[in-house]
Amino acid sequence: MTKSILIQLDCDEHPSSFDSVVAIDAGVDHLLRYSSVEPVSVTSTVHGAMFTRGGEDLRQTAIFIGGSDVAAAEALFRAVRDTFFGPVRVSIMLDANGCNTTAAAAVVCAARHVDLSSARALVLGGTGPVGRRVAHLLAGDGAAVTLSSRSLERAAKTCDEIARTLGSAKLTPLGLADDAAVTMALEDVDVVIACGAAGVELATQSQLATAAALRVAIDLNAVPPAGLGGISVTDKAKPIVGSASQAVGYGAIGVGGLKMKTHRAAIRSLFESNDRVLDADEIYAIAKSI
Secondary structure (H helix, E strand, O other): OOOOEEEEEEOOOOOOHHHHHHHHHOOOOEEEEEOOOOHHHOHHHHHHHHOOOOHHHHHHEEEEEEOOOHHHHHHHHHHHHHHOEOOEOOEEEEOHHHHHHHHHHHHHHHHOOOOHHHOEEEEEOOOOHHHHHHHHHHHHOOOEEEEEEOOHHHHHHHHHHHHHHHOOOEEEEEEOOOHHHHHHHHOOOOEEEEOOOOOOOOEOHHHHHOOOOOOEEEEOOOOOOOOEOOOOOOOOOEEOOOOOOOOEEEOHHHHHHHHHHHHHHHHHHHHHOOOOEEOHHHHHHHHHHO
């Protein structure tokens, strides 16, 4: 029986141990790890994956792209795909810094409490890699999304980029300059997902508690202090203290269980055929099925 081989291409000096452990737990027979990989040097590695097996055996080789720099990993993802031609290819997955699995799990958790097709959502820290993916997935399911940043210009640019991929997306950029602006932004939303940098509180506990329409708040920051005040990193659909709308909250670890299941399931799905391409939308579909 042909063994499954996952080729882990990482942009960092040392390949992610996290991604390696998940791959092994997903049942990969052999894991080949490469570090400091750049787009200009990827061709020979990809050709080695493509030309060593044929027929049904080809699907037993796949490529995972990771690293801490999501933009660099996205460039590597494009370079690998450009190397393929016709049916000669292997399946490929992008999840640098957990960007796709985290965003997918967060949006699935939100959908357990709100019908996204009619929801109003606020994405705090929406211009970062996870934030823009969260906004993309929410909008793709029909939500009216307000994407916030400290810079209105960056928020508008990100909204434009997402809209070009989705077409009819309902996206509104918002620059949040102070606490009053955050309170106002929370007034009529059903969902808030905080995707900001570690160590920055984006909304206080009192702001969440007084948000009259809020149904679910998700904080994806695992490093204290919390991105959303009053939400613990381990919270999972836990009632928000004092919430006027009986909203519930999720912390990063509360979302993390689904994220890990999604990551493992996505790795396993790579070996179902030799032409799978797993980016945000495809990984979201897997998360929905769990």
